[in-house]
Amino acid sequence: MILHLLKLVWHRKRANALLIAEILLSFIVVFVVLTMAASLLMRWREPLGFNYRNVWILSVASPAVPGDSGAADDPLRPVIDRLIREIKGFPQVIDAAADDTPPYGNATSEGVWRINGKQITLKRDTVTDNFANVMQLKLLRGRWFSPDDDGLAHRPVVIDADLARDLFGTRDPVGQRFDQADPESDRVVGVVAPYRKDGEIAPTAQNMAFFRKSLAKPSGTMPRNILVRVRPGTSPEFEQALANHLHAVEPNTAFQIRHLERMRDKFLRFRVAPVLVLGIISLFLISMVALGLTGVLWQTVTRRTREIGLRRAVGASGRSVRRQILGEVALITTLALIVGSAIVMQLPLLGVFGLVQPDVFTIGIVAALATIYLITLLCGAYPSWLASTVEPAEALRYE
């Protein structure tokens, strides 16, 4: 029977071509939206590697001087040092540290490094000693930075678990050289749990490397953001009191205090909104396609009344006719989806979906296939029922 239906559909492929094209396009649209949504959802569930609650950012407003000459002293260093000391003097403050590229911010430092003979893409952040405590990083091996590192001959580096795995495999990273090329090479002193600076929507495996800035001795351009962890339940008035105090202490320095939670809201909303909008538009478009499909199928059944009447006359039951129509719909859909899947499979080769992981890609395709089948079969429900009610005598009377 399936072979018979296949022959029917195949010989009618020109007439069905438009329908097939429409289902094909709908599949691609649904695939794109579902993959984006799946990607977001799957990323959302992964741990962040830090705690954003009750953290304030004090951004010192001074445009950074380009180029990071490691030895020269940044005039802001003593300022940042003093600010951190003053901030930590308050009982409402648990800890404070400076950070070059805070989470949920627009600044990112990324690069391709040649380490131990491999080309590796990594993200880097430059922080002062208390950063791990402020952001509540999870230390997995070794240690975090400490003020004693001022006296070290080499630069200490803390990497996250993903970077450790990429660089060193199963070997213990602690104590390893970080950059073979540099004779005064950096050395890994610790490993933290994966840190996702861009938050919940960031791809996993950020390959984060933390570098240390000393507050005590000259070490080049200082990070301009001071992250402050305040005690939960701190009253809002404290913020203004803190700002006033700091202005008094450093009258020549401009700064603004922001809340990391609010920055997170804005950041996430900005990135999730386009997907939502796309999703809503797709919903409308697909419902339009579904309605159209039902209409066209209905027309087709009406036009094939005679054929249906004939089949009833030679012994097809009503239910058999209904299954035939649904079967044809399923076959047309399958034809369209085969072509659609072939097209979609090309995308990774084009490199466009390098942004998306393979398992999300697979989920996207499977979900899209299921959705399209569901929709087309639903559309076929009424027309196929209609076909089953055709009375042979009526149908064949159409001379």
Place this chain on the structure above:
Amino acid sequence: MNSYLKLAFRVLGRRKVFTFISLFGITITLVVLVVATAIIDDTFQPRKPESRFDRVLTISTVSMIGPNMTETMNPGFGFIHDYIYTLPGIEAASAFSESSPIVIYRHSGRSEAQLKRTDAAYWRILDFRFLQGRPFTADEEQRGALVAVISDGLRQRLFANRPALGQSIEIDGRGFRIVGVVPDVPITRFAAWSDVWVPHTTERSSDYQHLFLGNYTGLVLARTRNDLPRLQREFADRVKRMPIRDPKSFTHIEAGLDTRFESYARDAAGNHAWQLRLLIAALAILFMSLPALNLITLNLSRILERASEIGVRKAFGASRRSLVAQFVFENVLLTLIGGAISFVVAAAVIAALNRADLVTNAQFELNLRVFGYGIAIAIFFGLFSGAYPAWRMARLQAVNALRGGAR
């Protein structure tokens, strides 16, 4: 024409469900297109306070390029002072800082706002309508007077119904006196968008004045639109002769004065890889071809169903041309009805968008121009989605049609 109309209505009325389905498809498509048109129109139309921007050039990025690295930042105030202010034959030149978020503390709590540091010339290039008060003057700029202009929305948040002019607000630990209030600015007007404007000379330290790279944007108001290319060339010459401060790391400088459109393009090219742009373009085409295909399919179905009627008409002498004309007429009529409905729905969607403030302060509108574009799109859709089916119908031989339609 009248008989076509009556006939068209009767035909559409006979198959009410089908007509409804077609209308639904047309309406949804047109709503999406009209709303998109309204958004694009709003973004690109010169409108207060940027109504002079058809003769304004902008510079907001400067790149230092070297063998191992590239540094791209906004120009610093020093850059603009040295190379933009001094351009010959212009009406005005201004520097303003990127909008930065600030917190304003009051006894009633904290308010977040966006702040721009500008010069006095800024107010000559942008044409803000002052609801109260005035902009700050060149004298105030020179003195570094602690004065501020605020937006109406901020005024409402800080002062509600109490007077704002002359009041002081605390920004960055110092008190600024409010001298003017302007209407809210949509985020799409990037040069104008802000909640608070203060003179740049109120920066706590004057280091910024010497910076080559920094966080400022330069504006140039030409005397006429024809001057723009000349100014762009003149500036390009200057860039070639600019001294490089770190010749070990960088070998040349890339900077240009852009018209409004060019600055959008530069923005788009800078932020996204070409792959992402391709993806976005492909998505747009994909999303629009779906409704088009849907309509063509529906129309084709409509035609084929009436095959026998067409056959009979042909057998009784109707010319191909009149049949095609009648069908196309029906289609355009359907599309126009759908268009009318979609305008109503689009207006509601736009009103909701404005209320939801998804794009800060933006007030999209369904003005005459958008309306005109909408009608043009509707007619185009009607013709386009009717062309192929009409061609199929015209080819239908009478005999086949009478026998029950082509398959």
Place this chain on the structure above:
Amino acid sequence: MIRLENIDKVYRTERVETLALQNINLDVAAGEFVSIMGPSGCGKSTLLNLIGLLDAPSSGTLAIDKQPVNGTGDKALARMRNEKLGFVFQSFHLVPDLTVLDNVEIPLLYRSMPGGERRKLALAAIDAVGLSSRARHFPTQLSGGQQQRVAIARAIVGKPRILLADEPTGNLDSQMGEEIMTILHDLNRDAGTTVVMVTHDERFAKRTDRIVRLFDGRQVA
């Protein structure tokens, strides 16, 4: 084989009631070749449709091969149509998108039968009507007479005991009509198939075993 008792058929629309058949009583024995004749609109086709289980009588009883039909469900009726009856229509009703072979196979699809056996039976039926060379062609590539022969092949492929033909020669010229009648007579004689034929043509009707005449829905002598 076919027994009709007191059959009435009424068509009801909103405004009008049409008595298509009135008080029909008919007994067809197995292996008979019966013609039904009468002027246009007298109810011949309606009668054939009733016998072919394509329509149900408004009152009266109908039995096919000793099995009563009244009150049988849709599925059982479909099975009877499939197994016991073969129908040949005036306008052939072939599916244009399928080959001759696929068209002839159609009745067998509604029986559980492996594909190979289906194919064999279909080829045999096509051979019986002399169209083996055209098995892979499409209906639009055949002449009217050939199409009717395909329709007959389809009607007999399931080896039904009763063959119903509604004006089988109506759309054909006299020579092709002769060919068709020959096939029908051969079937009747060799396979013992009961044939009930509606026809206009007095010549063809005279060659059958019995003529039933209808006028205005009623039997006449």
